[in-house]
Amino acid sequence: MKLKLSLFALSTLSLTPCLAQIKKNIDNNIITVNYQTKPIRMATRWAKDVSPMNVLKEYPRPQLQRNSWINLNGPWDYCITDSSVEMPNSFEGTILVPFPIESALSGVQKQLDPDKRLWYRKIIPCPVVNNENRILLNFGAVDWLASVFINGKKVGQHSGGYQSFGFDITDFLLPGNNEILVKVYDPTDQGPNPHGKQALHPQNIYYTPSSGIWQTVWMETVSSTHITYLKATPDIDQKSLHLDIVTQGDAKNCKLEIKVLSNDKIINTVAVPIIKNQGNTTINIPNARLWSPDDPFLYDLSVQLTANGSPLDLVKSYFGMRKINIQKDDKGMDRIFLNNKYTYNLGVLDQGFWPDGLYTAPTDDALSFDIKAIKSLGFNTIRKHIKIEPERWYYYADKIGVLVWQDFVNPPYNLPDGSRAIFEKEIRETMDQLHNHPSIVTWVLFNERWGAYDQQRLTDWVKKYDTSRILNAHSGELLFVNDELREPSETPWIHSDIADVHSYPNPRIPVAQPNQARVLGEFGGVGVSVPNHEWNDIQGWGYVQVNPGELKKRYTHMMEKLRDLERVGLSASIYTQPFDVEGEENGLLTYDRAIIKIPVSEIRDINKKLVNQSGGFTSDSSLSVVMNIDTSDNDNKYEELLAEYKNGGRDSSLLRRLVLMALRKKDQNNACIIGNDYFDILADPYSKENLIFLLQTARTDKDRGFIICRDKPELVDTKLGKNSAIRKIEKVIDAENIAPIYRSNPNWDEIQQRVRIKYGNLGEEYVLGRRMIYYGFESSDWKNFGKYYVLYFKRALTHPTGYSLNNVTWVLYEHVSDPEVLKFARDVMKYAIENLDNSAEAYDTYAQLLHRTNQSKEAIKWEEKALNMIKGTPNEKTFAETLQKMKAGQPTWPPNN
Incomplete structure (x- = not known):
């Protein structure tokens, strides 16, 4: 689709003499940088356009744009240090900002551990500015905690991995060269911070982290009195736009001169006085042209700050006139209405990951491609899942015309200390930052109970804070997989504008709720692997895995089911997903955006039955480079490729693919033979990538992956993590000695003796654990369960066991009454809390074991800790009742036990 760009958004920008000099010197320095992209498992077509001289050069903040700015993306120095280091003495090399350090495009591709700190350094020249101007240093986003220093002095600190921030650095600048230093702490999923997926x-639904600077860094020159914030709220019923504008500095005798433009023509002007650094006004928008996916029309906005008639600051912005709410249709059903018209939201679950840049798109064209592609397929909605994108993504959503459901980034599951305050701070900042985008029509507070708490309070607060949008307070609070409800809820979707279920793979509709639109927040998840376009060819995953030729039939059937559900009240549906993401292969396109699994025209025709595809849905020309999948290239070629191998074919890609095919075909003999041949031709068989493949495809003790784990466990653990070798050996022991007879009343003594002879103490330890699980979870033999719980954990407690200590111990607590076993279990949970599990559930289990072993005073302390951690969640009532029983001296364990 051809886009008419905003009058201001991509204009040629001028620089002050100060910034012009900085740009000239930085450009000269970049030419000498020796940057090289790290090896990429799979690259998008845009990766080749990335270089030190060409890194996301577009102005990053279209909603508040100035002319005098300079982009600081490009090469920076970097190093990783211990957390105790106050200032680094040296740097390790060059990193390409703003690509995350874990990404290939960063040129580094290293993991940042929670106990380490990542440092960035940039040297810029700058003369001292005059008293009239200030220099602002801005960051689109840094994950998670960033401290900024200029010439060794701390300017400020910001927490929040998805929100933009900036500092006035004028008073820290010196004549000549100046050093910008940024220190980053990012615990990813090990801290109190929202971290998304x-x-x-990472495994299954979790992906490679994106630490550090991952959005544009830039500087701009402003007057000492300038505009800091602009909030635009449309009201189509009153044909008006309300503006709230905030300034900084001495605004005495200042006013705002505001112009609204339509197709480059001024349609209204307003002058607004500044009172206490605030300027508020309501502007009439005559004959308003409404924004929608059918007609994504945007008005341009110019705001100039003046003092006694002299200009101080000028920012350019834009807005769309649109309304979103819940209304009843002509049949009395609650529906989603856009601009007072029922509009079915046909959407996809877009996660915003890239194989080469991870959280950061390689180029601006890549960023816009995703939105163009989704709309070209006939969808009118994108649910932006557990990630906040750069502002330019929302700019393109506004320009191209899609409805956006914006997820908040959830707090950590176990809600550690401080996580609630951090979450609420970040969602408030998110709403402020993204308020002006007309494409965002829905906030999503929680997803599938991930870190959910205080649902009613937070729902009411968000709805009050932003009345211009609807709130999906809990997407997937009811989750169905294969028509089975994972977990019920007493008061689902409380106070929400939307009742939302997730259902994999097939669609369903929630039960009608008063004044709530009914939506299907996620469904689908049909996996299709595409050879040579996989992030990890041994991990491909979907709720359902099908051959390429079967996908269209599945998708068509799902859309027909949606039409039936729409007739009885469904207002929206979100298909999982538009693009594969790492190990998830359930996208309509591959992760590299190179292959589409159902031809574009065919998806469009299917989707037409739910969304009328007007001129706003013209298929974009950029999709012409996306190839259709070869439906014949699947596992049916196994015999053909196997014959090629037997005739002497030894290409590494052939052998690798044959190993995986053989495993799927359950041809274990050939999988072992070909896998060992594959190992023999590898140039670096002990590299991390090759070891991962060899271990994950090893199924027997004759496979080379197993032999490496047995003979070189230290090597394996060094490359893949502590106890990786043991875990693989245990899996093979199970597959060969236990799994084949597990369901047929196994003779455990015979198995234990055989495994001990073959594999030694490690094998016997594993069998003890399997006996424990068998007696406790299969046969309900509680006496033997307690016996083997003790025997197993006496050996295995101090190293990873593959079992959840809390879950296994809770079952023991409920069913075993032997006092000595209970005391041992109490000590197991004490060890777990001190070393492994700091969750409220673990505290509760430990407290109940203390109470049952006559240490009630100590039990009450631990239960109070557990209750404090769990407040606001569905478990609060249960924990509170347990605490009261402890205080009253009553049993908390099941009767007759």
Whole structure:
């Protein structure tokens, strides 16, 4: 689709002499930088356009844009230090800002551990500015806690991995060269911070972290009195726009001169006095042209700050006239209405990850491509899932015309100390930062109970804070997988504008709720692997895995089901997902945006049945470079490729693919033979990537991956993490010796003896654990469960066991009455809390064991800690009742036990 760009958003920008000199010197320095992208598992077509001289050069803040600015993206020095280091003495190399340090495009590709600190340094030349101007240093986003220093002096600190921030650095600048230093602490999923779907050890639905600077860094020159914030709220019923503008500095005798433009023509002007650094006004918008996906029309806005007629500051912005709310249709059903018209929200779950840049798109064209592609497929809605994008993403959503459901980034699941205050601070900042974007029509407070607490209070607060949007207070509070409800809720969607269920893979509709629109917040998840376009060919995942030729049939059936549900009240549906993400292969396009799994025209035709595709849905020309999937290139080629191997084919990609095919075909003999041949031809068989493949494809003790774990455990653990070798050995022991007979009343003594002879103490320890689980979770033999709980954890407690100590111990607490076993279990939970598990649930289990072993005074202390951690969640009532029983000296364990 051809876009008419905003009058201001991509204009040529002028520089003050100070910033012009900085730009000239920085450009000269960049030419000498030796930058090289790290090896990329898979690259998008835009990665080749990234270089030290070409890094996201566009103005990053279209809603508050100035002419005098300079982009600081590009090469910076970096180093990683211990947390105790106050200032680094040296730097390790060059990092390309703003790509996360874990990404290939950063040129570094290293993991940042929670006990380390990441430092950035940039040297810029700058003369001393006059008394009339100030220099601002701005950051689009830094994950998570950033401290900024200029010439060794701390300017400020900001927490929040998704919100923009900046500091006035004028008073810290010196003539000549100046050093910008940024210190970053990012615990990812190990701290109190909202971290989205990033994890230090990603698997399934969690992905590679993005630490440090991951959005544009820039400087701008402003007057000492200048505009800091602009909030625009449309009211289509009153045909008006309300503006709230905040300034900084001495605003005495200052006023705001505001112009509203439509297609470059001024349609209204207003002069507003500044009172206590605030300027508020309501502007009439005659014959308002309404914003919608069918017609994403935007008005331009110019705001100039003047003092006694002299200009001090000028910012350019834009806005859209639109309204979103819940109304009843002509049948009395509560629906989502856009501009007072029922509009079905047909959407996708977009997670915003990139194989080469992780959280950061390689280029601005790449950033806009995702939105163009989604709309070209006939969708009118994007649910932006557990991530806040750079402002330019929302700019393109506004320009291209899609409805956005914006998730807040959830707090950590176990709600550690401080996490609630941090979460509430960040969602408030998110609403402030994104308020002006007409595309955002829905806030999503919580997703599938991830870190959920105080739902009613937070729902009411968000709805009061932003009355211009609807609130999906708990997307997927009821989650169905294969038509089974994972966990019920006593008061689902309390005070929400929306009743939202998730259902995988097939669609369903929530039960009608008064004054709430009914939506399907997630469904689908149909996985299709595409050879040579996979992030991890051994991990491909979807709720359902199908061959390429089956996907269209599945998708068509789901859309037909949606039409039936829409007729009885469904207002929206969100398909998972538009693009594969790392190990998730359930996208309509591959992760590299190179292959589409159903032809564009065919998806558009299917989606037409739910969304009328007007001129606003013209298929974008950039999709022409996306190739259709080869539906014949699937596991049916196994015999053909196997014959090629038997005829002498030894290409590494052929062998790798054959190993995976053989495993899926359950041809274990060939999988082992070909896998060992694959190992023999590898140039670096003990690299991390190769070890991951060898271990994950090892199924027997004859596979080379198993042999490496047995003979070189230290090497494996060094590359893949502590106890990786043991875990693989245990899996093979189980697969060969226990799993085949597990369901047929196994002779455990015989198994234990055989495994001990074959694998030694490690094998016997593993069998003890399996016996424990069998007696407790399969046969309800509680006496033997207690016996083998003690035997196993006497050996295995101090190293990772593969079992949740809390979950196993809770079952023991409920069913075993032997006092000595209970005392041992109490000590197990004490160790778990001190070393492994700091959750409220673990505290509760420990407290109940203390209470049951006659240490009630200590038990009450731990239960009070657990209750304090769990306040505001569904478990609060249960924990409170347990505490009261303890204080009253009553049993908390099940009767007759």
